[in-house]
Amino acid sequence: MSVRELVVLGTASQVPTRHRNHNGYLLRWDGEGFLFDPGEGTQRQMLRAGVAAHDLNRICVTHFHGDHSLGLAGVIQRINLDKVPHPVTAHYPRSGQRFFDRLRYATAYRETVGITEAPVDTDGPLATTASYTLEARRLSHPVESYGYRLTEPDGRRMLPERLAAHGIKGPDVGRIQREGSLGGVSLEDVSEARRGQRFAFVMDTRLCDGVHALADDCDMLVIESTFLDDDMELAIEHGHLTAGQAARVARDAGVRHLVLTHFSQRYSEPDEFERQARAAGFEGELTVAHDLLRVPVPKRR
Numbered sequence: 018m019s020v021r022e023l024v025v026l027g028t029a030s031q032v033p034t035r036h037r038n039h040n041g042y043l044l045r046w047d048g049e050g051f052l053f054d055p056g057e058g059t060q061r062q063m064l065r066a067g068v069a070a071h072d073l074n075r076i077c078v079t080h081f082h083g084d085h086s087l088g089l090a091g092v093i094q095r096i097n098l099d100k101v102p103h104p105v106t107a108h109y110p111r112s113g114q115r116f117f118d119r120l121r122y123a124t125a126y127r128e129t130v131g132i133t134e135a136p137v138d139t140d141g142p143l144a145t146t147a148s149y150t151l152e153a154r155r156l157s158h159p160v161e162s163y164g165y166r167l168t169e170p171d172g173r174r175m176l177p178e179r180l181a182a183h184g185i186k187g188p189d190v191g192r193i194q195r196e197g198s199l200g201g202v203s204l205e206d207v208s209e210a211r212r213g214q215r216f217a218f219v220m221d222t223r224l225c226d227g228v229h230a231l232a233d234d235c236d237m238l239v240i241e242s243t244f245l246d247d248d249m250e251l252a253i254e255h256g257h258l259t260a261g262q263a264a265r266v267a268r269d270a271g272v273r274h275l276v277l278t279h280f281s282q283r284y285s286e287p288d289e290f291e292r293q294a295r296a297a298g299f300e301g302e303l304t305v306a307h308d309l310l311r312v313p314v315p316k317r318r
Contacts, residue, residue, distance in 0.1 A: 023042060025310040027039045030243050039056025040054040050068075051167075055076065056088050071099060093121055110136065155225075156225060158221045164218060212317065219232065228266055234270060236315045241278060263275070267301065274301060
């Protein structure tokens with residue numbers, strides 16, 4: 018059975034706290050694992066969350082500030098220590114290649130796994146499989162930053178009552194799915210369109226076109242809300258979003274489940290982020306993330 022869920026490894030921004038580790042997020046998407054923004058301490062948080070190096074297929078770094086990337090060194094060395102048997106691909110801004118190189122080879126270790134480097138330097142698709150298309154969009158931050166989005170291809174949902182009406186059952190169900198028709202009955206006659214799921218990951222950024230493009234019609238949007246609305250000027254100055262801004266993006270984009278994260282150490286009351294998000298008009302599912310939380314991706318519509 019396929020599993021699609023977000024495992025939150027850390028929710029702090031620049032400074033970790035007693036209750037918040039630096040960033041780190043694992044998306045389980047069927048049989049693959051996407052590790053986003055592994056900040057300092059990610060390897061230990063993986064252990065606490067029951068996430069193994071073998072679970073990782075892609076590492077996606079939005080930008081090279083320390084709270085989003087200092088954990089790369091430990092994670093890559095753990096991938097090699099555990100001799101992960103499948104390919105692992107790393108996506109990151111091409112302008113930060115020197116930082117990636119330093120983190121990948123920060124200390125001596127035995128390299129047993131070939132990490133495929135796939136730097137990002139433009140908007141658009143990064144990888145396409147039968148299960149998803151991974152794409153990147155440029156964000157607005159003091160250093161080059163990209164957000165990521167997974168889109169599942171649209172498909173068909175079989176309708177039991179229509180299958181029964183046409184006498185289609187057993188192996189013939191799979192046959193009509195593969196071939197598109199059977200005995201004069203078309204696939205459209207016994208199924209309906211099924212919209213593919215959409216997931217987006219948006220970290221450090223001001224409001225910009227990339228934020229809206231990534232969030233558009235998402236089933237789950239994981240987005241930074243470093244500041245509360247009272248500190249809007251600080252957010253703009255440092256290239257961040259507030260809880261209200263993030264929620265309005267989600268509201269306007271038709272997001273089903275909004276996950277707020279990446280909180281400044283100045284705030285100790287998470288309920289205020291939820292209050293401001295609701296005040297901004299977001300009415301869907303809302304999660305104010307905390308470390309080691311698991312959040313299922315909403316079921317298909």
